[in-house]
Structure formats: structure tokens, C-alpha cells
Amino acid sequence: MSEAVTPLVLSGVWRTFRSGDEVLDVLQGVDLALRAGEIVALVAPSGTGKSTLLHLAGLLESPDRGQVVVGGQDAGRLGDLERTAIRRRRIGFVYQFHHLLAEFTARENVILPQLIAGVPRADARARADSLLGAFGLGHRLEHLPGRLSGGEKQRVAIARALANRPGILLADEPTGNLDVHTADTVFDELLRMVRGEGVAALIATHNDALAARMDRVVTLREGRLVELARH
């Protein structure tokens, strides 16, 4: 991908949900350009469409109208296999809950998405060890998730999301399940790693203090994206 390509562009994105007679226009023409290396906070009240927006940006769902362009490629023009390939190579996801595979060690959890993307095992292992080491988990490589603390599990989940060197990281309340102090520390590490790797990130959070540490803060108002601050 050339430097000039914007990693993620959403143009006029609409998403409507229907249940029975009820029609809910959650997104009503969202425009967003996430530039290379930029970290954007998405702060909006519950139920306004943050997760919906992240699902569309991550190619997990398709908009009813509008375009989602990842690395210069219009996702609407791609078949399922191509979309999946782009999602695996170019996009990392972090959720509020870690979603680690319980029967695999921390290291294996970070290796697996790389093997799926075709990375040779030795390279995948080196990358996993390097990422987990950078998160201070060099002594936890062989631990199963059940033997890790909440903060450690979330660090492994972030390392896993970064494993394939994605251009884009999408995070939905990545520290929302941790106590205040741990959340603060893990969030610092997340930002440090994302900046170090030069990844563009869109991070949904309810926490204004965390949002203030990002490059830009946007919100959803009546289904559209509005910029609140630039730092």
C-alpha cells in the first residue's frame, strides 16, 4: 500500500435496522477519513451506533447505502473471500472482552491469526514474542488465558490484533472491562504500541479522559459523524 492511500474512508454510510414495524436509521450518511497513523476517539452515548459503525468499518457488515474503502479498495465491489482477506491482513480488532481462545497459550493466541494469514510459523512466533514482550508479558508466553489477570488478557488481545501489522485498528471499549487503574495503564500501552507501529486507529470509548489522549475526537449525532476536538 502506498503512503498516499488513506487506510479507511467511509462516505455517506447508512445503516437501517428493521424489527417488525419499527425502522431504526442508526447511521444516516456517515463520512470519515482515517489517515495513516491517526488515532481517533469515537465518543457517543449508548445506543447511538458506535458498534454498528465499527462493524461496517471492519467489513463485518455492509452498509445499506454509501461506501467503505479500505486501503483504496471499495469493499462494496469485493466478493466475500476478498473481503475476508482484507479483514485479516489490514484490520485488527479489539473488543471490550478479550475473546482469547481459552485452550491456547498467550503466545499461541498471537501466533494463530498470523498462521491463518499465511505467515511462516517461525516468523509468527518471533512476532508474537516481540509484541508480548513489548507489553511486558515476556514471562507469560506459555500461560493459558485462565491464568492471566484481566489486564494481561486484554494486553494479549491487543497484541493479537496488531500481529499481522494491520493498517487499521478498530477497538470497541478496549479497556471498558478493567478497573480504573488497570484501564489507564493498558490504554497507555495500547496508544504507545499503536503509535509505534504507525497504525491508524478508531477507538470507541465512554471515557472522556482517554479520548482526550487521542489525535481527534468524533461523535455520532442523529446518525452522522461530528468532530468534537483535535489535539
Ligand SMILES: Nc1ncnc2c1ncn2[C@@H]1O[C@H](COP(=O)(O)OP(=O)(O)OP(=O)(O)O)[C@@H](O)[C@H]1O
Ligand atoms: N442487528 C440489529 N438489529 C436491530 N437493531 C440493532 C441491531 N444492531 C444494533 N441495533 C440497534 O441499533 C442501535 C445502535 O446500536 P449499537 O450497538 O451500534 O450502539 P452503541 O453506540 O455501540 O451502544 P453501546 O455504547 O451501548 O455499545 C441500538 O438502538 C440497537 O438496539
